[in-house]
Amino acid sequence: xxxxxxxxxxxxxxxxxxxxxxxxxxxxxxxxxxxxxxxxxxxxxxxxxxxxxxxxxxxxxxxxxxxxxxxxxxxxxxxxxxxxxxxxxxxxxxxxxxxxxxxxxxxxxxxxxxxxxxxxxxxxxxxxxxxxxxxxxxxxxxxxxxxxxxxxxxxxxxxxxxxxxxxxxxxxxxxxxxxxxxxxxxxxxxxxxxxxxxxxxxxxxxxxxxxxxxxxxxxxxxxxxxxxxxxxxxxxxxxxxxxxxxxxxxxxxxxxxxxxxxxxxxxxxxxxxxxxxxxxxxxxxxxxxxxxxxxxxxxxxxxxxxxxxxxxxxxxxxxxxxxxxxxxxxxxxxxxxxxxxxxxxxxxxxxxxxxxxxxxxxxxxxxxxxxxxxxxxxxxxxxxxxxxxxxxxxxxxxxxxxxxxxxxxxxxxxxxxxxxxxxxxxxxxxxxxxxxxxxxxxxxxxxxxxxxxxxxxxxxxxxxxxx
Numbered sequence: 013x014x015x016x017x018x019x020x021x022x023x024x025x026x027x028x029x030x031x032x033x034x035x036x037x038x039x040x041x042x043x044x045x046x047x048x049x050x051x052x053x054x055x056x057x058x059x060x061x062x063x064x065x066x067x068x069x070x071x072x073x074x075x076x077x078x079x080x081x082x083x084x085x086x087x088x089x090x091x092x093x094x095x096x097x098x099x100x101x102x103x104x105x106x107x108x109x110x111x112x113x114x115x116x117x118x119x120x121x122x123x124x125x126x127x128x129x130x131x132x133x134x135x136x137x138x139x140x141x142x143x144x145x146x147x148x149x150x151x152x153x154x155x156x157x158x159x160x161x162x163x164x165x166x167x168x169x170x171x172x173x174x175x176x177x178x179x180x181x182x183x184x185x186x187x188x189x190x191x192x193x194x195x196x197x198x199x200x201x202x203x204x205x206x207x208x209x210x211x212x213x214x215x216x217x218x219x220x221x222x223x224x225x226x227x228x229x230x231x232x233x234x235x236x237x238x239x240x241x242x243x244x245x246x247x248x249x250x251x252x253x254x255x256x257x258x259x260x261x262x263x264x265x266x267x268x269x270x271x272x273x274x275x276x277x278x279x280x281x282x283x284x285x286x287x288x289x290x291x292x293x294x295x296x297x298x299x300x301x302x303x304x305x306x307x308x309x310x311x312x313x314x315x316x317x318x319x320x321x322x323x324x325x326x327x328x329x330x331x332x333x334x335x336x337x338x339x340x341x342x343x344x345x346x347x348x349x350x351x352x353x354x355x356x357x358x359x360x361x362x363x364x365x366x367x368x369x370x371x372x373x374x375x376x377x378x379x380x381x382x383x384x385x386x387x388x389x390x391x392x393x394x395x396x397x398x399x400x401x402x403x404x405x406x407x408x409x410x411x412x413x414x415x416x417x418x419x420x421x422x423x424x425x426x427x428x429x430x431x432x433x434x435x436x437x438x439x440x441x442x443x444x445x446x447x448x449x450x451x452x453x454x455x456x457x458x459x460x461x462x463x464x465x466x467x468x469x470x471x472x473x474x475x476x477x478x479x
Contacts, residue, residue, distance in 0.1 A: 013187065013188050013189065013192050014191070014192055014195060019078065019080070019085030019086065019087045020085060020086050020087075020088075020191040020194055020195060021083065021084075021085060021086075021194055021195065021198055022077070022083075022084050022085070022086055022194060023190075023193065023194040023197055023306075023307065023308075023345075024197060024201075024345030024346075024347055024348060025295075025307045025308070025309065025310060025345065025346075025347075026077075026086065026154050026194070026307055027084070027345075027347060028345075028346065028347040029042055029152075029153055029154045029307070030077060030084055030127070030154065031347075033127055033154075037124065037126075038124050039124060040121065040122045040123060040124050040125075041396075041397055042152060042153035042154065043121055043122070043123075043124075043125070043150055043151075043152060043153070044150065044151045044152070044153055044156060044161070045117070045120065045121035045148070045149075045150045045391035045392050046148075046149045046150070046151075046161070046391050047117055047146055047147065047148050047149070047388070047389035047390065047391040047392075048146070048147045048149075048378070048379075048386055048387070048388065048389060049144075049145075049146050049386070049387040049388070049389045050144075050145045050146070050147060050381070050384045050385075050386060051143060051144050051145075051384065051385045051387075052143055052383045052384040052385055053143060053383045053384070054143075054145050054383075054384060055172075055175070055176045055383070056098075056137075058172055058175040058176045059096065059137070059147070059172065060094075060096045061171075061175050062168060062171045062172045062175060063094045063096060063133075063135055064093075064094050065171050065175075065181070066164060066167060066168065066171065067092055067094050067131055067133065069167070069183070069186070070186075070189070070190075070304070070305040070306075071088040071189045071190065071191060072086075072088075072132075072155045072156070072189065072190040072191070072305055072306045072307075073092075073131050073132065073133050073151075073155060073305065074088050074089045074090075074091075074092040074130050074131055075087065075088050075089070075130055075131070075132065075155060075191075076089065076127065076128055076129055076130040077127045077128060077154070078128065086191065086194070088191065089130045092130045092131045094131060094133070094135065095134075095135075096135050096136075096137055097134075097135070097136045097137070098136075098137045098139060099116060099136060099137070099138050099139065100139045101113065101138055101139060101140050102139060102140065102141050102142075109140050113138055113140065113146050113389075114390070114392075116136065116138055116146075116148065117146070117148055117389070117390065117391055117392040118392040119392075120134075120136055120148045120150055120392060121150065121391055121392030122392065123150070125152045127152065127154060132151060132152040132154060132155040133149070133150070133151045133152075133155070134149075134150050135147065135148065135149045135150075136148040146389050148391070153307060154307055155190075155305070155306065155307060156305055156306065156307060157294075157306070157307050157308055157309040158292075158309065158372065159294055159296065159308065159309070160304075160305040160306060160307075160308075162377075163303055163304075163305055164305060165377065165378070165379055166377075166379070167181075167183060168379050169379025169380050169381060170182075170183060171183075172379070172381050172382075173380070173381065173382050176381075176382050176383070177382065184303065186303055186304060187300045188300050188301070188304065189304060189306075190304055190305065190306030190307075193301060193304070193306065193308070197345075200343075201348075205343070206343060206344045206345075206348065209341040209343055209344040210344055210348075210349070210352055212337065212340075212341045213313070213341060213344060213349055213353070214352075214353065216313075216315060216334075216337070217288075217313060217315060217353065217364070220286075221353065221355035221356060221363065221364060222356075223288070223355075223358075223361070223362075223363070223364065223365060223366050224278070224282050224284045224286075224287060224288060224365075224366065225282070225366045225399060226278070226281055226282060226366070226367065226399060226400065226422075226430075227281065227282070228399075228421050228422060229420075229421065229422050229423045229426055230420040230421055230422075231420065231421075232361075232399070232418070232421055233418050233419075233420065233421070239396070239418065239419045240396040240416050240417070240418065240419070241396070241416070241417055241418070241419045241422075241424070242414060242415065242416050243414070243415040243424060243427045243428065243431070244412070244413070244414050244415075245412075245413040245414075245415070245428075245431045245435075246410050246411070246412050246413065247410060247411040247412075247413065247435060247438065248410060249409040249410050251435070251438065251439055251442060252409060252410050252411050253409070254442040255269055255411070255438060255441075255442055258441065258442055258445055262328060262332070262445070263332070264328065264331075264332050265335070265371075266371070266404075266406060266411065267335065267369075267371035267404075268328070268331045268332050268335050269328070269331075269438065269441065270369060270371060270404055270411075270434075270438075271289065271314060271316065271331045271334070271335065271369060272316075272324075272327050272328055272331045272437075272441065273434050273437040273438045273441065273452075274289060274369050274402065274434060275287040275289065275316040275318050275327075275331070276318060276327070276437050276449070276452045276453055276456055277430060277433045277434050277437060277456045278367065279318035279320075279453065280433070280453050280456040280457050281430070281433075281456075285317055285318050285319065286315065286316075286317055286318075287315070287316050287317075287318055288313055288314070288315045288316075288364055288365045289313075289314045289315075289316070289365055289367055289368065289369050290311055290312075290313060290314070290362070290364070290365040290367065290368035290369070290398070291311065291312050291313075291314050291335075291338065291368065291369060291370070292309050292310075292311060292312075292368070292370050293309065293310050293311075293312055293338070293339065293342045294308065294309060295308045295309055295310040295342055295343070296308050297342075297343070310342055310343075310344075310345060310346055311346040312338045312339075312341075312342055312346070313338075313349075313364045313365060314334050314335065314338055314369070315334065316330060316331060316334060317330065318449065318453075319449060320448075320449050320450040320453050321448075321449070321450065322448075322449050323446065323447070323448055323449065324441065324444075324445055324446065324447050324448060324449050324451070324452055325445065325446055326449070327449050327452075328441075328445065350363050350364075361398075362397065362398050365398070366398055366399040366400070367398065367399055367400045367401070367402070368398060368400070368401045368402070369402050369404075370401060370402070370403040370404065371403075371404050371405075371406065372403065372404070372405045372406065373405075373406045396416055396417055396418040396419075399417060399418070399421060400415065400416070400417045400422070400427075400430075401415070401416045401417070402414075402415050402434075403415075403416070413431060415427050415430070415431065433455075433456040433457075434456075436455040436456060436458065437452050437455050437456050439455070440452055440455040
């Protein structure tokens with residue numbers, strides 16, 4: 013740990029987000045919105061004090077960003093007030109209260125941050141009636157990631173419960189803070205730590221950095237300006253169980269199987285054999301970082317060659333190797349990879365890939381708050397960064413999927429077709445993992461192929477006769 017002093021250099025991940033914030037200061041693409049429905053007797057002072065305690069505990073939540081002659085620095089303020097805006101909707105007619113809650117959630121999710129002022133967090137409490145509230149909390153991604161959200165939810169529950177009962181929350185001391193990580197990361201760069209990893213990515217990605225794009229249903233919006241649309245799907249318990257058993261028997265993770273199926277679908281849809289998929293990796297390789305809030309997550313490029321003439325086992329082994337090697341070389345900051353390999357950039361769009369596959373193990377548990385029932389509440393939509401993000405969550409018995417894309421780029425039916433094709437490929441893999449890749453492509457093609465009107469009529473007639 014190092015004293016805050018006058019300022020700390022940005023981490024490489026923060027540097028990338030700060031760059032985009034300067035390009036589009038009024039965009040909310042990197043907002044992380046969250047919302048909780050709180051029913052019961054809410055202790056307002058305890059809620060306010062809980063937010064204050066979280067900001068006191070995690071310096072990154074008291075941070076502002078400042079351009080100086082030597083570069084941009086993050087400055088931790090010693091004290092930051094965390095205003096809790098309270099909006100009373102109780103005076104509205106009952107039928108319009110819920111629509112008003114949704115409107116506030118949408119507006120809050122899309123409200124940009126001024127990163128030159130602390131904190132990169134804000135909270136709004138919507139009062140529907142004396143025992144019904146919705147808490148809206150929005151963070152900027154420059155100060156947090158998915159892992160951080162888990163930390164904050166856990167600590168939020170512990171601090172509120174203690175304050176509401178008149179006791180002090182007992183949380184473990186944090187040996188380091190995010191600013192220490194940012195300094196350490198810069199020092200490793202200066203010592204050449206990333207040179208070996210850069211060599212791996214040069215070999216893995218080669219020199220052809222064309223971005224493969226899915227055929228679109230509409231025009232691509234300006235980068236970062238598309239309002240996000242979402243589709244939620246699920247792989248049922250039966251198929252999930254078979255996939256987990258297959259992964260165990262082949263020394264793989266479920267994510268590796270998902271990558272294999274996803275690349276097959278992308279190959280069938282685009283006709284390209286070399287498929288690049290973006291992936292997020294936690295990038296917390298030290299025990300001291302487990303409880304630290306900050307933006308650690310890094311992006312890696314997963315490149316897979318889909319050869320329909322090869323056996324499926326070769327595709328699975330390739331996906332296993334690509335994920336393992338990518339994880340072994342995850343430290344190299346993504347923006348440094350871009351600087352070194354210099355892929356072509358078009359209209360500010362992301363380099364290397366236009367689709368991303370994300371895998372998370374378990375959902376964010378809701379905090380247990382005394383005297384309150386707590387439910388998640390839709391937090392509103394925010395901008396979509398790239399063409400498509402397919403996020404899978406490893407739940408208790410199922411794999412839950414959430415697809416996100418810019419509104420207007422794809423029709424919801426197109427995305428449902430992509431998921432159905434992926435489901436079909438996964439089912440084919442689970443049934444015959446030693447078969448051919450061509451059979452997997454065929455499984456994807458049957459779902460994705462546009463159905464001719466004549467064929468549709470023939471199917472309907474046949475169904476009518478059978479019925």
